[in-house]
Amino acid sequence: MPSSFKIMLYRLRLALTHKVLKPHAQPKPITFVGPGAVKQLCDGIGHFGLKKIFMVTDKPLVELGLIDGAKQALEEGGVEVVVYDGVLPDPTFKIINEGLALLKSSQCDGVMAFGGGSSMDAGKIMALAAANNIAPEDLVGFGKAKLPTLPLFAIPTTAGTGSEVTLVAVPSDDVTHAKQPIADNKLVPTACALDPTIMTGLPPHITSATGMDALTHAIESYIGTWGTLETESLGSAAVKLIFKHLPIAYEEGSNLASREAMSLASYYAGLAFSKAMVGFVHAISHQLGAHYGIPHGLANAVVLPHVLEYSKDAAQQKMAQLVVSAGLGDASEGEAALAQKLIDMVVELNDRVDIPRGFEQIKPGDIAELAADACKEGNGYPVPKYMDVADCSAILEGLIIN
Numbered sequence: 001m002p003s004s005f006k007i008m009l010y011r012l013r014l015a016l017t018h019k020v021l022k023p024h025a026q027p028k029p030i031t032f033v034g035p036g037a038v039k040q041l042c043d044g045i046g047h048f049g050l051k052k053i054f055m056v057t058d059k060p061l062v063e064l065g066l067i068d069g070a071k072q073a074l075e076e077g078g079v080e081v082v083v084y085d086g087v088l089p090d091p092t093f094k095i096i097n098e099g100l101a102l103l104k105s106s107q108c109d110g111v112m113a114f115g116g117g118s119s120m121d122a123g124k125i126m127a128l129a130a131a132n133n134i135a136p137e138d139l140v141g142f143g144k145a146k147l148p149t150l151p152l153f154a155i156p157t158t159a160g161t162g163s164e165v166t167l168v169a170v171p172s173d174d175v176t177h178a179k180q181p182i183a184d185n186k187l188v189p190t191a192c193a194l195d196p197t198i199m200t201g202l203p204p205h206i207t208s209a210t211g212m213d214a215l216t217h218a219i220e221s222y223i224g225t226w227g228t229l230e231t232e233s234l235g236s237a238a239v240k241l242i243f244k245h246l247p248i249a250y251e252e253g254s255n256l257a258s259r260e261a262m263s264l265a266s267y268y269a270g271l272a273f274s275k276a277m278v279g280f281v282h283a284i285s286h287q288l289g290a291h292y293g294i295p296h297g298l299a300n301a302v303v304l305p306h307v308l309e310y311s312k313d314a315a316q317q318k319m320a321q322l323v324v325s326a327g328l329g330d331a332s333e334g335e336a337a338l339a340q341k342l343i344d345m346v347v348e349l350n351d352r353v354d355i356p357r358g359f360e361q362i363k364p365g366d367i368a369e370l371a372a373d374a375c376k377e378g379n380g381y382p383v384p385k386y387m388d389v390a391d392c393s394a395i396l397e398g399l400i401i402n
Contacts, residue, residue: 160210162270
């Protein structure tokens with residue numbers, strides 16, 4: 001158990017951090033929603049007076065022809081398009097700098113991030129670094145940039161990260177692959193398009209992992225200590241949508257209504273955690289990604305019920321409140337039962353969308369380091385319950401499967 005002195009220091013540090021961050025109002029992008037949203041956004045870009053757009057994406061999306069509609073719409077509007085398709089999952093600074101060099105040399109006057117969270121994060125960082133003539137590595141931390149990004153547009157092809165609306169981008173270290181978060185209000189895109197028609201071909205395993213990523217954002221933002229009426233409303237709306245529509249989107253990939261609902265859930269959850277932050281699920285998942293290359297959304301899905309179980313005694317009221325506000329339970333069931341119901345529902349949803357119960361990759365000999373790094377990160381978040389290395393180690397041990 002952590003000492004009372006450690007917990008006191010943790011709470012003091014968190015209160016000071018909140019005091020610094022609280023005055024920053026979060027901007028929101030102009031948002032187009034529904035079938036045809038991509039074309040609406042691209043048609044509108046010409047009205048911004050832009051002449052050349054730098055599209056940041058990945059090779060699979062180019063090969064699938066998924067960017068073709070956006071590219072054609074831009075070109076028909078008189079906007080030239082330069083494509084950088086070198087983004088890989090969990091992009092490193094090397095990848096971001098490679099794209100940044102092309103962005104500068106091509107003299108584009110706007111950036112479009114087209115793809116999943118990796119492409120959106122990479123595009124956001126490139127747009128901010130180019131506008132400020134600064135190395136991406138020097139943006140790590142909060143509010144390091146003086147100037148706004150180049151005009152920035154986001155088209156998510158997955159429903160999970162919420163990067164199209166967040167003030168955060170998370171590149172990886174070139175050597176260790178540790179996450180190096182960049183947070184800045186200027187990272188929020190100018191406009192975005194939530195178009196379900198470009199999500200229908202998403203493979204089921206990516207649909208499930210990204211959907212559970214959005215659920216984790218919603219739940220962690222809700223049960224943390226920085227929640228507000230606004231973030232709680234956004235979080236509960238996201239939770240309600242995800243429990244209803246993720247199984248449908250997973251089983252019926254071409255269902256436009258559920259794809260659109262999931263994109264909205266991701267958007268709402270992104271708004272919520274941008275203000276209320278995340279917690280230990282993300283802290284642990286980041287270590288699993290850095291050490292073993294486990295996809296972020298998948299790691300979040302597996303870790304989420306374990307962290308909820310650990311946090312239950314401290315977060316019981318919030319967990320129960322979330323279940324009721326999301327329309328998944330009734331207050332008459334009692335707080336303890338409702339909190340447990342949330343955990344059980346997460347486990348059931350994981351099972352339904354074929355999320356594993358653990359990971360073979362985790363090595364017992366790595367747990368001490370993983371736990372120490374996770375605690376260093378996680379206790380910097382407004383988590384409902386402080387976690388020490390021993391507690392975190394126990395959670396990690398529970399994730400090992402043979």
